[in-house]
Amino acid sequence: MRSRLLVLHVLIASLLLIPLIRLWDVQVRHGDDYARAAAEDHVRQVVVPQVRGGILDDRGRPLVRNRTRLAVTVDHVALTRRRDGGRAVLDRLAGVLGVPAARLAEQVRLCTAGVRPPCWPGSPYQPIPVAGEVSTRAALQIAERPELFPGVSADPVPVRDHPRGELAAHTLGYVAPSGGGDPASGIGLSGQEGLEARYDADLSGRPGRREVVVDTTGQVVRTLSETPPVAGHDLVTSIDAEVQEVAERALRRAVEGARDRRLPADAGAAVVMDVRTGRVVALAAHPGYDPDVWSGGISGDAYRELRGRLQPKAIQGQWAPGSTWKITSAAAAVKAGYALDGIYGCPGSFQVGARSFRNFRGIPLGSMPLSRALTASCDTIFYRFAYEMWLKDGGTKPVKRPRDPMQKMAAAFGFGKRTGIDLPGEAAGRLPTRAWKRSFWAQTRKQSCKEAKRARSAYVRAIAKENCVDGHRWWAGDAANFSIGQGDVLVTPLQLARAYAALANGGKLFTPRVGKAVVRADGSVVRRIKPKVAGRLPVPKKVLAYIRKALAEVPRSGTAAGAFAGFPLDRLAVAGKTGTAEAYGKKDTSWFASFAPAGKPRYAVVVVVSQGGTGASTAAPAVREIWSGMYGLEGGKAALR
Structure with a gap:
């Protein structure tokens, strides 16, 4: 009996001792740790x-x-x-x-x-x-x-x-949300595209x-x-909401008009730029979309449906520029020694090596000055310039340091590199040179060699074989295509607008800007945003004035005369250039690049419609509508103030 009581006492003492030991461990040995953890658990951010x-x-x-x-x-x-x-x-x-x-x-x-x-x-x-x-x-x-x-x-x-x-x-x-953000709360949101992204900070x-x-x-x-x-x-x-609306409406009508003529007209863009400052007044893209779809988030299915409409084609769309490119070729030709006041023949075709390069529809236009070559858009005169320059550089056996005057002039006009506009995702276009062609050949040679053996078409096999063996060479045909903005040349609408702005303002090549100033809620200025001069055209003032004067005739008696028939050119003299660029497997790309007033330019306007047909039939009428809307001509209200 006594031993049983002893065991019971020991058991009770053990039960009492264990909590005491645990209490000592918690309060004395680890007391500071638990106190700190408790404090941390109860403070929230x-x-x-x-x-x-x-x-x-x-x-x-x-x-x-x-x-x-x-x-x-x-x-x-x-x-x-x-x-x-x-x-x-x-x-x-x-x-x-x-x-x-x-x-x-x-x-x-x-x-x-x-x-x-x-x-x-x-x-x-x-x-x-x-x-x-x-x-x-x-x-x-x-x-x-x-x-x-x-x-x-x-x-x-x-x-x-x-x-x-x-x-x-x-x-x-x-x-859109960044990190742990949520669109419904407004927390953790950041700019994802456009100005929202560029000026997010x-x-x-x-x-x-x-x-x-x-x-x-x-x-x-x-x-x-x-x-x-x-x-x-x-x-x-620097966006003018009224001008932006005019540009978008004109672009939309141009696309719809081309489709009425059974052309695909799958995309387009318009740019309006102040040639004196480099500020962008309007940037339009087709197709558009409603940006309010992002409010509150967007489902995956809705995003996939929207994805094809999201590209800002004015800065990311890249197309061959066609004859709008000829302003660079004309400037290069004069710098290379061709007479500014010379008379040049415009036959229906011109032999470049073993191939005959045709004028538009093979129509001969007789002899003419360089100004008329621009106004009437004679291709064969520029083919001749390019071919003769190519021969002077050694032809198929180029000299050690080819002059390549047309490529260098195009680069000076800002092509082949980003303009530096304050918008993300800008494309650089493509300025094909000897170095570019060699690099492209190195990347595609294996595929060309395979096609040379496997292609069913004899023509495709022949082309593939030539690319396999000699695809790195800068041929006479490359030079001829380059001179009229065809071949491998690609530009963005913004690049072309900046080039025409430089032509219009006397040679200043600006870094375009959309942002004008950052201001506080009370209207005080935090900082101003000013476009910088990125370079100057290596073209004499006399030559620039000559080209401007030639382009002023395009809407009067040149390739855009039909598109501008009845337009009050006496009130607003528009200078410009049509462009109709061929695209492999697609319909022609329609361009019109312009500036006005021709005598004292203030703005440049460029429109492009992919697969829209000729420049005179689609893009030029759209540019006319933009100028008319900006200045309140032809019965409309002026968007400009």
Whole structure:
């Protein structure tokens, strides 16, 4: 009996001793560690969203602004404290919003190890957005019955708004979540394309921070500190909203008109630039899209459907320029020694090596000065220039340092490299040279050699064999095609507009700018954005004036005379050049590049329509409409002020 009591006493003492030892371990040995961990667990950081700056046109009219919409958010902590984990609340909320409850459950769960999106990547102490835009009726249903929707709120949040719809959508760009951001909350959004991306640091501002203490249930006990958010600055651009609208309308009508003539007319672009400053007044692209599709996020299916419309073709579209290119070839020819006031023959065709290169439709135009060669767009005169220059450089056995005057002049006009415009994703175009052709041959030689053996067509086999063996050579045909903007030459509409602006302003090649100034909400200027002079054309003033005068005749008696018939050229003298560029396997690319007033140029306007036919039939009428709309001619209201 006594031994049993002893065992019982030892057992009771052990039971009492174990908690004491554990208590000593927690409070004494590891007390500081647990105290620090407890303090850390109870202090939470909450992000306070900021207001993003707006984007304005050159007269202060909003192109992008913020508007508020009712967004529904859920308090994760309050939801998980419910006995059923908040399932009943989400079921009722799903009925009000008209969405599946399972979808809401995915949105409010936290992104942790093993949990894949959709889920909430942010702090559990921050309201979780579950609906980006709800009706006032739905918001009232939630607000008036808090007992049915504990932890659920319907509050106004800022979102990006485009008051002019599709206008300049490609130039403006859009915002989307970066990192843990969410489009419905406004937190963590950053510019993804266009001006929104390029000037994101100015537009975005800084989010605020709130440091709070929460109890063991997750309820906020007190606020330790708070840093208010800083609103972003506004961006004033050189875009004129009225001119932009005129350009987009003219481009759209040009595409529709070409399609009425049963041409594909699958894409197009228009550029309006101030030739005196290098500022961009309008950038249009077809097809367009509504940028508000990005508000609140976009589904994968919707994005795939939209993807073909997103390219800003004014800066990324690349096409052969056709005869609009001849301003560079004419300048190169004069610099190479051809007489500016000389008379040149324009036969229907010109023999270049073993191949006959034809004029447009093989029509001979007789003898003419260089000015008429531009006005009437005689190809064979430029073929002759190119062929003779090629021969002087050694022909098939080039000299050690070929002069290549046409390539060098085209490079001086800014082709073959990015203009440096303040928009992301600009294409460089392509300026084919001897070095480029050798590099391209090295990349494609194996494929050409395979086709030389396997191709079914004898013609294809012959071409492939030539490319396999001698594809690195700069042939006479390459030089001839280059002179009229064909072959491997590619330009963007912006590059061509900048080149014509340099011709118009006397030789200054600007780095184009869309941004004009960054300003605070009170209108004070943070900084001004000024286009820089990237270079000067190596062309005498006399030659530039001669070319300008020749182009002034194009709408009067040249290739664009039909397109400008009845236009009041006495009120606004337009100078320009048509371009009809062949594209392998496609219909012709239609171009018209211009500037006005011809005597004292102020603006350059360029239009291109891919697979739109001749320059005179599609692009030139569109340019006419833009000039008419800008200056209020032919019965319209002037877009310019």
